[in-house]
Amino acid sequence: MxxxxxxxxxxxxxxxxxxxxxxxxxxxxxxxxxxxxxxxxxxxxxxxxxxxxxxxxxxxxxxxxxxxxxxxxxxxxxxxxxxxxxxxxxxxxxxxxxxxxxxxxxxxxxxEQDVWTMARAIVRQRIKREIDPMLAGLYEIRDMTRPDAKPARRTDRDPVAEHHRRLDALVDLTITLQRASQMFVSSKGSGLRAAASMLGSAVFDQPSKGASTTRSGPRARSEPGGENP
Amino acid sequence: MxxxxxxxxxxxxxxxxxxxxxxxxxxxxxxxxxxxxxxxxxxxxxxxxxxxxxxxxxxxxxxxxxxxxxxxxxxxxxxxxxxxxxxxxxxxxxxxxxxxxxxxxxxxxxxEQDVWTMARAIVRQRIKREIDPMLAGLYEIRDMTRPDAKPARRTDRDPVAEHHRRLDALVDLTITLQRASQMFVSSKGSGLRAAASMLGSAVFDQPSKGASTTRSGPRARSEPGGENP
DNA sequence: TTGAACTTTCAGAATAAATTGAAACACGCA
DNA sequence: TGCGTGTTTCAATTTATTCTGAAAGTTCAA
CATH class of the missing domain: 1.10.10.10 (Winged helix-like DNA-binding domain superfamily/Winged helix DNA-binding domain)
Incomplete structure (x- = not known):
């Protein structure tokens, strides 16, 4: 086909x-x-x-x-x-x-005849049309339930707390993706390639525990992984 | 809406x-x-x-x-x-x-409850379903026209040569995207974020003037298994 | 082997998305 | 202003995708 x-x-x-x-x-x-x-x-x-x-x-x-x-x-x-x-x-x-x-x-x-410029324009649009609205939606949904003042009868198995934890993890992922993309967008030349070749295959990874849930604050940067096909 | x-x-x-x-x-x-x-x-x-x-x-x-x-x-x-x-x-x-x-x-x-593991799985699939076939297609299309043995009457304005140059630029972009994605896929933990924070904002970019178009030869490592979505 | 309990398949129906084509709309010029 | 040239809009239509539901297929215990 x-x-x-x-x-x-x-x-x-x-x-x-x-x-x-x-x-x-x-x-x-x-x-x-x-x-x-x-x-x-x-x-x-x-x-x-x-x-x-x-x-x-x-x-x-x-x-x-x-x-x-x-x-x-x-x-x-x-x-x-x-x-x-x-x-x-x-x-x-x-x-x-x-x-x-x-x-x-x-x-x-x-x-546009320069493919890197083209790629940046595309990523820029996708941030605006997909990532930003998704993030806004996630925050909004998270705020639909209160973190519940009292820390739950028994500390374990609080469904609302777990729900928040899951949303936060997603928020964290999305923010990272957003930042990485923004970085690519503001790069010059063949940004991604330079970045990619810098990282030996070894550098990746890190424990990454508790997801950051707070709305802003400077952070990550890198290539749009599998982001924008 | x-x-x-x-x-x-x-x-x-x-x-x-x-x-x-x-x-x-x-x-x-x-x-x-x-x-x-x-x-x-x-x-x-x-x-x-x-x-x-x-x-x-x-x-x-x-x-x-x-x-x-x-x-x-x-x-x-x-x-x-x-x-x-x-x-x-x-x-x-x-x-x-x-x-x-x-x-x-x-x-x-x-x-899967770990969002990073989930993201890696998704990226893995997209490489297979979108990037690899695209790459295979680009090579195939490029090979539809011969680079034309004779270096053209006048060196300038050879439409076929330009066509090849454009396809090569796209191949280059696609391969870079593929590699970056593969790197993310084989990372552990919150790969993207770790990688991202490593690179200072400065590292990005590189002159990349006349588009490193000369890729030709190496068929990259796509999986033209013929199957698509 | 039989049949209850589940799962998968697939032709047709329902829904969503893209496309057409002609009318409405701009613009600059004599 | 009126006209020729070119562009945009949008209701109707065409095309593509997704969903349904009943039939066919599996699996396992007895």
Whole structure:
């Protein structure tokens, strides 16, 4: 189940085999581009953005050319509305920029070409859209039950206390993830790689007992582990 | 639009307010649990697993109790089939374990209670299901076009060369992500946090100018086992 | 081997999400 | 102002995903 899934994309190439400095390699190149577009689209649907939006991004990235709405519509065979929405969303995410060609009133769009900059923009958005709200939710839920003034009849097996402990553990995990991500976002160059190669395989780990539950305070930093696929 | 979305879950509590050592705090506790279940379910759909699967996991985690299929069905008001599938998937992911109660033929399930262990299991699966296949795909696509023996008429503006450069940059990013994730997976304790606090804020980044694109050769260690989600 | 107690499967139904296309909307210019 | 060009919106529709529930499958004790 790869590219064979959406035949209309995979082969939508035909007429689009446009001019290349050397006309020669054109067809295979375009086919490879389409394959990439399809693959990236799949990936997109796995990480929660619409398949089309990911495809539009893939197209802009892999060709490197600024394109206007019509170019995208034609190449991807999608409707004007869809193309417009997807482009706008990509601009919102900060991985595609508007660009104007002089003497042409149309708006063109070009994808960020540096993959690390792109990755940072994506992580930034995910912090904002996923991590932050999750954290807010966890706090709110935790506060639905009072820690219960009296430390429970018998100290053992207090369900509410355990419930709080579990939420706190999750809060702790989430905060760490948030900080690590923020650090990556504010890094320069290929931040993650530098960080990763620094840590010998040995450095990881530490006991880690009592989770920190308190809302703020400077702490961890590192790579977005498996965070943002 | 928070919990108000799915009224049937948010209020499915009624009869379920079961015995707690102290019957007192029961209702608020159960409500907080349901709220957590709903929140975690939302999150799940963002990261590509089904809402129900995430809800089942949330329930098992937040109660800390081993539960059988019927318990889950009743509490979440879902069908037997759905409960069964979700539980199995969670076991596959390695974040829920089967457990048996003596003198009871039913199968019980309990969620991993250590959040870091849980996070590692999740990252492990995502490497396998998302990163590895993506990497395999990128290599395959890159190989669709030959690097073109002759170094191009004019050295500048060779579309195929640029195409390769872009794919290589992505490969590089993906491999780094893969390695960082693998490192997290094989860490102990609260790996990420420990690692994070090690690196001063300064270490990040490195010039990384012309994108270290030359990766080529080594096929990385993906597991193109052909299988995907 | 039989059958009660559980679990898994899967076709169809229900639900959710993405897409289209045409109308409404901006903008700059003669 | 009125017009041509280009962009955005959104109700209706199409497509994809998830859920149900009953039937089929397992397992084990007797």
């Amino acid at each position: 790869d590219a064979a899934d959406r035949p209309h994309h995979t082969f939508a190439v035909g007429s689009t085999a446009r001019d290349n400095s050397t006309g020669r390699e054109a067809r295979p190149l375009v086919e490879a581009q389409d394959r990439f577009v399809a693959a990236w689209g799949q990936m997109g649907s796995v990480w929660g953005i619409s398949r089309t939006m990911a495809e539009v991004h893939a197209l802009l990235y892999i060709t490197g050319e600024p394109m206007c709405t019509d170019d995208v519509m034609e190449r991807l065979r999608i409707s004007r509305g869809n193309a417009s929405m997807s482009l706008r969303a990509l601009v919102d995410w900060g991985i595609v920029a508007r660009a104007n060609k002089r003497g042409d009133r149309k708006e063109y769009f070009r994808a | 928070d919990a108000a979305d799915r009224p049937h879950h948010t209020f499915a509590v009624g009869s379920t307010a079961r015995d707690n050592s102290t019957g007192r705090e029961a209702r608020p506790l159960v409500e907080a649990q349901d709220r957590f279940v709903a929140a975690w379910g939302q999150m799940g759909s963002v990261w590509g697993i089904s809402r129900t699967m995430a809800e089942v996991h949330a329930l098992l985690y937040i109660t800390g109790e081993p539960m059988c299929t019927d318990d889950v069905m009743e509490r979440l008001r879902i069908s037997r089939g759905n409960a069964s599938m979700s539980l199995r998937a969670l076991v596959d992911w390695g974040i829920v374990a089967r457990a048996n109660k003596r003198g009871d033929r039913k199968e019980y399930f309990r969620a």
